[in-house]
Amino acid sequence: MAKGNKLTSRAENYSEWYNEIVKKADLAENSEVRGCMVIKPYGYAIWERMQRTLDDMFKETGHVNAYFPLFIPKSFLSKEADHVEGFAKECAVVTHYRLKNDPDGKGVVVDPEAKLEEELIVRPTSETIIWSTYRNWIQSYRDLPILVNQWANVVRWELRTRMFLRTAEFLWQEGHTAHATKEEAVEESIKMLNVYAEFAEKTMAVPVVKGAKSERERFAGALDTYTIEGLMQDGKALQCGTSHFLGQNFAKAFDVKFANQNNQEEYVWATSWGVSTRLMGALIMTHSDDSGLVLPPALAPHQVVMIPIYRKDEERALVMEKMNEIATSLKAAGIRVKIDDDDTKRAGWKFAEWELKGVPVRLALGPRDLENGKIEVARRDTQTKEVVDITDHFDQTIKELLDNVQEGIYEKALKFREDNTRKVDTWEEFTAALEDDIPGFLLAHWDGTTETEEKIQNESKATIRCIPMDGEEEDGKCVYSGKPSKRRVLFAKAY
Secondary structure (H helix, E strand, C coil), rough: CCCCCCCEEEEEEHHHHHHHHHHCCCEEEEECCCCEEEEEEHHHHHHHHHHHHHHHHHHHHHCCEEECCEEEEEEHHCCCCHHHHHHHHHEEEEEEEEEEEEECCCCCCCHHHHEEEEEEEECEEEEHHHHHHHHCCCCCCCCCEEEEEEEEEEECCCCCEEEECCEEEEEEEEEEEHHHHCCHHHHHHHHHHHHHHHHHHHHCCCCCEEECHHHCCCCCCEEEEEEEEEEECCCCEEEEEEEEEECCCHHCCCCCCEECCCCCCCCEEEEEEECCCCCHHHHCCCCCCCCEECCCCCCCCCEEEEEECCCCCHHHHHHHHHEEEEEEEHHHCCCEEEEEECCCCCHHHHHHHHHCCCCCCCEECCCCHHHHHHEEEEEEECCEEEEEEEECHHHHHHHHHHHHHHHHHHHHHHHHHHCEEECCHHHHHHHHHHCCCCEEEEEEECCCHHHHHHHHHHHHEEEEEEEECCCCCCCCCCCCCCCCECEEEEEECCC
């Protein structure tokens, strides 16, 4: 590890380990605005790859992008009671529209004469402004469905923040769709949850559990909320994405009706769904190790980093000529490659730096390797290396290796989750499991009441992460109350 870059180990302090990776791997840093972060170029490059992949998946399912205002009239949030109650404590409010010079010469002050007639809320989520707009777009069944997505930033005034996981401002996408029937809207909300699950598992290499939230954990204003839940290496759950069936709540709040095929007026059915830069936190906490970031090849800004090794200028020229030739071949095969030819840093420093940044494959080439037609290939996920022949099909060799790394990272994370998911049947088993170093996922019976759910959380700090979609009916007794239960639900301590 490069000097000054040695990380606190996960076993020593998981939280500090996470914070150090975010900063030392050049992903993000705290800003001058409390609770907000600056996403640095390397971190943003990973987020861009997430965006591009998801955006393509959305468009394949018929969705289009649009943009809606950052500011929402306060009165809009008053129209859907559950929605305003859910977000009221997190809202940032704009009350004035102008500054003026301080008469005492102490900079600027808010001009009291510039008070807004109606305060504006800085977007915490966009259901209200979008459904106010949809009222103008929808008159007939011919105008439906509307399948719109927005890439944006939102503000939720968090008091306790951690970069990527919980910040006052964060980046996300939010889909908002309008449908003629309940069945179509429910189908849409589940379809988008499946899109998120596919992205998490195939692109991020993060295994997730799909399920429905309990009534207490639903999105404010939703009839049903579906979620994907990941298990982080410290045994805590992370909600990685949600999709909401909103029923007709927002259509009724904003009077959005359509004439059906019988020319009868009906309220429109709605969904919304979103993932955010929280996925960056999931990526770090699922895969990374005590040496730094571990990136799946699908999301790595550089899938391969190439490091030349030489002592003399003439050696450098020969090594770089071969490296450029190999890099050209790899790029032609669609592989993202970086040659680190910075001659102000030693090779050992570069090895440690790119290990910290999680580049999946490292290639090193020196004069002796060149003479023998060999090159050193190192894998970041297993931290193993071997010297191999530079063949005419070397690009395919590396392509297959990257596929193997992607699959291996996923399988490792899946095994960790399976090893740390257990069924518990008594309150004693439940609370004892949560005291373990890695509490993990607990499958336990629950009597279905909010009262019991609240008592379990208050006494154990564990919450119902979801009612798994692949769960089967099974007679049992609630782990807390002892009352009858028809199925197990997924509990965990969570971020």
